[in-house]
Amino acid sequence: MARQYNWKTGCDVEATLTVIGGRWKPILICRLLSGKKRFGELCRLAPNATERMITLQLRELEADGVIKRTVHAEVPPRVEYEVTEYGRSLQPIIMAMQSWGKDFKTRKYAEEEAAEAADSEHEDTNRKAANG
Amino acid sequence: MARQYNWKTGCDVEATLTVIGGRWKPILICRLLSGKKRFGELCRLAPNATERMITLQLRELEADGVIKRTVHAEVPPRVEYEVTEYGRSLQPIIMAMQSWGKDFKTRKYAEEEAAEAADSEHEDTNRKAANG
DNA sequence: TCCAATACTTACAAAAATGTAGGTACTTGC
């Protein structure tokens, strides 16, 4: 997300992308929208992301005022992340993405099933042809 | 967007990102939501993107069934892009992004103004101090 | 014959994002 973007003339959609355009950012925001989480929890909730990526993306979100980081002076350390009030204004976007994605997954899954079914039917035909 | 993603177990938000996660995709979809456009028009409407990027992202959107590409057999060639019915289901996401971005821009702009005002006040103070 | 116009494509180069492997700090409990 290193973009030369003009706040006066730039496109609205592009502006949003400067904040949530990172690969893991929408996912992390989504996780935090349902409540405060510790670093380790976030890692477990985003298993495809590495710890390093999660750290980096959280830092950027923090810098943009979307989330808040709280360090508890304990040993072993405990760090909690939560969305700020401002960050919560992203909720409609994240929710829309979640809802669309759910539907998309169902579609994709159905497609795969259909493809497999077609495949095995094809195998049947081949077998019959070989036998005939 | 080259991700090993599991359609059964994967996160909903992440699923959406496999489709609209490209840097220019949300912008292109946004442009097309307001109506059919020619390639050249899209280039003019997304001036920060190169022609190559626009081509590539359009191809991916087409492959995902979000947009439709129509080639008219003319010389010089004319190619039109439009969102499919399915693509239109992304509208809530794009609109939410647009709305949030608009607000964010206003905020950012105000911040910059404030920073500049503070700066020139600082200069005044310095001048006074130097004079006193 | 050469140019203009459009929507690309291709090879190559640069930049950005992401991943890997290791290390750090601190204190409690064995």
Add this chain to the structure above:
DNA sequence: GCAAGTACCTACATTTTTGTAAGTATTGGA
């Protein structure tokens, strides 16, 4: 003394994305 536990950080390597510059096809018109 040593391992465990947490939330990182750092250097480095690799992958992915994006950009640059040039070339392609077609045909009507100067």
